[in-house]
Amino acid sequence: MANFDDTLQRARLAFASGKTRNVSFRRKQLENLLRCYEEHENEIISALEADLRRPKQESLIVETEFMKNDIKHILFHLNDWVKADRPEKSFVNMLDDVQVYNDPFGVVLVIGAWNYPLQLLLVPVAAAIAAGNCVVLKPSEIAGNCAKFIAETIPKYLDNDCYPVVCGGPSETAELLKQRFDYIFYTGSTRVGKIIHAAANNYLTPTTLELGGKSPCYIDKSVELRTAVKRILWGKLINCGQTCIAPDYVLCSKEVQDKFVEEARDVLKEWYGESIQSSPDLSRIINQNNFQRLLGLMKSGRVALGGKYDVSEKFIEPTILVDVKPDDPIMEEEIFGPILPIYTVENAYDAIKFINARENPLVLYIFTTETDVLDLFVNGTQSGGMCVNDTIMHYAVDTIPFGGVGMSGMGSYHGKFGFDTFTHKKSCLGKNLAAIGEKMASARYPPYSDRKASLLSFLLRKRRPLPNLYLSHVLAVGLGVGLTVLANYYLQVRKGKLLSR
Ligand code: NAD
Numbered sequence: 001m002a003n004f005d006d007t008l009q010r011a012r013l014a015f016a017s018g019k020t021r022n023v024s025f026r027r028k029q030l031e032n033l034l035r036c037y038e039e040h041e042n043e044i045i046s047a048l049e050a051d052l053r054r055p056k057q058e059s060l061i062v063e064t065e066f067m068k069n070d071i072k073h074i075l076f077h078l079n080d081w082v083k084a085d086r087p088e089k090s091f092v093n094m095l096d097d098v099q100v101y102n103d104p105f106g107v108v109l110v111i112g113a114w115n116y117p118l119q120l121l122l123v124p125v126a127a128a129i130a131a132g133n134c135v136v137l138k139p140s141e142i143a144g145n146c147a148k149f150i151a152e153t154i155p156k157y158l159d160n161d162c163y164p165v166v167c168g169g170p171s172e173t174a175e176l177l178k179q180r181f182d183y184i185f186y187t188g189s190t191r192v193g194k195i196i197h198a199a200a201n202n203y204l205t206p207t208t209l210e211l212g213g214k215s216p217c218y219i220d221k222s223v224e225l226r227t228a229v230k231r232i233l234w235g236k237l238i239n240c241g242q243t244c245i246a247p248d249y250v251l252c253s254k255e256v257q258d259k260f261v262e263e264a265r266d267v268l269k270e271w272y273g274e275s276i277q278s279s280p281d282l283s284r285i286i287n288q289n290n291f292q293r294l295l296g297l298m299k300s301g302r303v304a305l306g307g308k309y310d311v312s313e314k315f316i317e318p319t320i321l322v323d324v325k326p327d328d329p330i331m332e333e334e335i336f337g338p339i340l341p342i343y344t345v346e347n348a349y350d351a352i353k354f355i356n357a358r359e360n361p362l363v364l365y366i367f368t369t370e371t372d373v374l375d376l377f378v379n380g381t382q383s384g385g386m387c388v389n390d391t392i393m394h395y396a397v398d399t400i401p402f403g404g405v406g407m408s409g410m411g412s413y414h415g416k417f418g419f420d421t422f423t424h425k426k427s428c429l430g431k432n433l434a435a436i437g438e439k440m441a442s443a444r445y446p447p448y449s450d451r452k453a454s455l456l457s458f459l460l461r462k463r464r465p466l467p468n469l470y471l472s473h474v475l476a477v478g479l480g481v482g483l484t485v486l487a488n489y490y491l492q493v494r495k496g497k498l499l500s501r
Contacts, residue, residue, distance in 0.1 A: 015134040047148070051117065063116060081102065105422060109177075186209050190212060207411070217232055218364075218367065243392070277310060302321065322342050
């Protein structure tokens with residue numbers, strides 16, 4: 001059984017040495033990681049092809065380019081992000097220094113999942129490095145070729161004491177979780193998320209859980225269906241449906257369903273030709289376990305499109321199921337494959353009722369041009385995020401947080417939200433020691449009296465905050481007026497003296 005004592009000890013000593021607090025050091029590590037992605041792009045694409053038969057275009061867009069842009073975004077903004085925040089001050093703190101420092105947590109653990117084996121590990125790792133932490137990287141063992149790449153190549157670019165890579169499956173991870181971490185960031189299933197959360201509880205370790213679930217997709221009749229079908233099918237079929245934010249199932253009227261199936265038939269032919277299995281543009285299912293699980297799910301409802309498979313290649317044809325029932329297995333567990341069930345509803349109210357009777361989704365997809373319909377979903381449902389009239393693309397917007405709520409996860413990341421996730425916001429009040437401040441605040445000291453109490457309540461009374469900017473303006477104007485008065489007085493005195501000579 002693996003022993004992680006030494007690895008953790010080295011990481012703790014490295015953190016205690018203070019080197020990750022140095023922002024230039026962090027920048028250097030991030031630049032090295034960026035260089036790693038650039039220098040090994042082909043190897044990364046090959047590893048993804050070996051694990052998932054992932055097409056090169058998808059690997060570029062959702063892994064290497066995504067990871068490069070993520071680091072560039074951090075490097076552009078890091079100097080601003082690390083600065084202490086100076087929030088608004090209340091009247092009572094007018095003379096004081098009120099700050100929020102951005103402190104790293106310490107040694108953090110990042111556990112990745114197999115479906116996007118590089119970016120799901122390395123994007124949070126980059127955020128943790130940016131925030132000044134030491135990071136233990138744990139890739140998913142299920143995407144074996146990518147795990148090997150990470151274990152062999154990343155250490156050539158990053159400081160080995162600060163950023164060790166550890167490998168292994170559930171038993172090694174269970175052993176690793178016995179160690180004390182200062183933060184745990186986990187991506188994977190809700191089932192394992194609960195195990196991670198329970199382990200973190202031992203040391204009250206704060207945790208981000210990026211989990212899964214069923215992300216619904218509502219389509220109303222107002223949208224141009226061809227575009228909607230393309231956007232939904234693309235979101236469903238990249239990585240062969242093995243995407244946490246893939247639209248899991250469609251909710252629409254019977255009328256929209258029939259048109260959807262016809263459009264989908266056409267679109268699939270346009271994308272993959274007559275023989276989908278021969279197309280190089282569709283990934284394969286990661287392993288036989290998941291393949292067999294998906295075959296089981298295909299027994300729900302009626303196949304309206306697709307339905308073929310080939311066990312030797314772990315190939316499943318893009319498949320649309322209709323006439324599914326709410327308690328069919330396909331409507332109860334996360335699908336994570338190229339199968340799209342359609343459940344018919346009368347209208348948006350019905351759809352909302354259906355969604356709200358289930359666990360909170362990671363993302364809610366709405367296809368509509370009607371603002372009223374959209375408002376019903378915005379105000380009437382809970383989900384990690386929403387994406388309107390498209391799928392997946394919200395994931396790439398680095399100025400909005402990505403994460404789940406309820407059973408789809410807790411916490412978020414991407415861009416500044418990632419930096420903040422790995423940052424402890426350390427507050428600090430720096431009191432002014434001037435005599436006037438001490439005099440005003442001395443009413444807090446015993447012996448207490450009614451007069452002191454009313455003075456204190458006057459000083460502490462909530463007032464509209466004085467923005468720092470205005471305070472400095474007021475002081476500058478005051479100083480200017482004061483100096484002018486003094487100068488005039490001096491001139492008058494001199495003039496008087498001269499006249500009297
Ligand atoms: P996985 O099997 O790769 O597991 C994830 C990690 O957990 C791995 O590193 C693995 O070693 C570890 N692990 C597995 N079993 C464990 C155990 N018993 N104890 C401790 N560690 C253990 O991935 P998965 O769980 O099959 O991933 C698929 C799920 O992840 C789906 O539900 C998907 O929706 C979700 N997911 C969520 C996101 C997101 O960003 N929210 C992204 C990708 C995947």
